[in-house]
Amino acid sequence: MARSNTLQYMILGLLTRQPMTGYDIKQIFDKEKAEFWTAPFSQIYPELNRLLNKELISLVESTEINSRRKVYQLTKLGTDTFMDWLKLPLSPEITQLNNDDFILRLHFLGKEQIDILKALLEMRERTLKLELAELELELSEVVHHPEQFGRELIIQKELSNKKSDLKLWRSELKNL
Amino acid sequence: MARSNTLQYMILGLLTRQPMTGYDIKQIFDKEKAEFWTAPFSQIYPELNRLLNKELISLVESTEINSRRKVYQLTKLGTDTFMDWLKLPLSPEITQLNNDDFILRLHFLGKEQIDILKALLEMRERTLKLELAELELELSEVVHHPEQFGRELIIQKELSNKKSDLKLWRSELKNL
DNA sequence: CCATCCATGTAAGGAGTTACATGATTGG
């Protein structure tokens, strides 16, 4: 999942819930991770310092005077930056969304942001349909190569995963 | 998919089919990629030179005398290295297999290697059962947090994907 | 007092992306 500042937005997203330390962020990654993502301290701490430098986050003044704990909170700029990123599915020039971009945003959406949530699900639905068509084509080609049995199984797996995704997002969209 | 020499084994795996150039390898990656993986020239060419250095591959003597084409073939060492990697699911000390390691090996398995294929599917089946149990637990926790609706959907997606995988591998195992 | 958890980092290196650079061959 390279090349899109994933970590930056994950951290900003977590800080929208409440101010916290790098250590807290790591705890949440480890607890909520299994679904799709995690990061070690060696990525988190330097990233926090970069975000501080860019003034997307700031240090909460500590009551405990001689503690090394650094509690971070979002700045106005940080909140805006995160919300702009989250609203991607609402921008008219974007019509497709890969699984990673989709999941990452979905993670931070609740029923309060119903319009973003709907746009996100609809966009993913569109992309899934295209991906399914491509996979059907690949499957029809690979069946002529019995020596590539493993690859055929992979395509079947991808097909059944995407079909079940499409079904799930459609049914969720209906309930919104 | 870091830290496991993926590219090395992908290249060795493709070269078991027939000798080819870096350019050919890239073509195949682009054609067979969509399912899970690809690599740009800037990764392929340096990797080929590393494999040449390690004597896992060698240059095929060219008939065309003044061509810049470099056709690579597996050496005995390269073939052995690849087969050892492919046989991982047969090794008794390994009992679990994540999706990436599973898919990567499955890609190169045909019905000729029925014993490896069976062991691979069985091992993935075991791992899937554990992953499903974890996800069920996470789902039961997240339902108490309606503000994390997006995360709940992600867990549901993962659950339905893994359930459909489990069903698929079970039915394929029955047919082998 | 000692283990575990809390807490913050640096260093080294591998993996992956994007951009750049170059030139031969093939087919219309």
Add this chain to the structure above:
DNA sequence: CCAATCATGTAACTCCTTACATGGATGG
């Protein structure tokens, strides 16, 4: 002759992992 394809690479940069380094606070 010109465009597309074949063909091989380097450079710079970001992303990610593993290992290392340090020390305070808490609870049994």
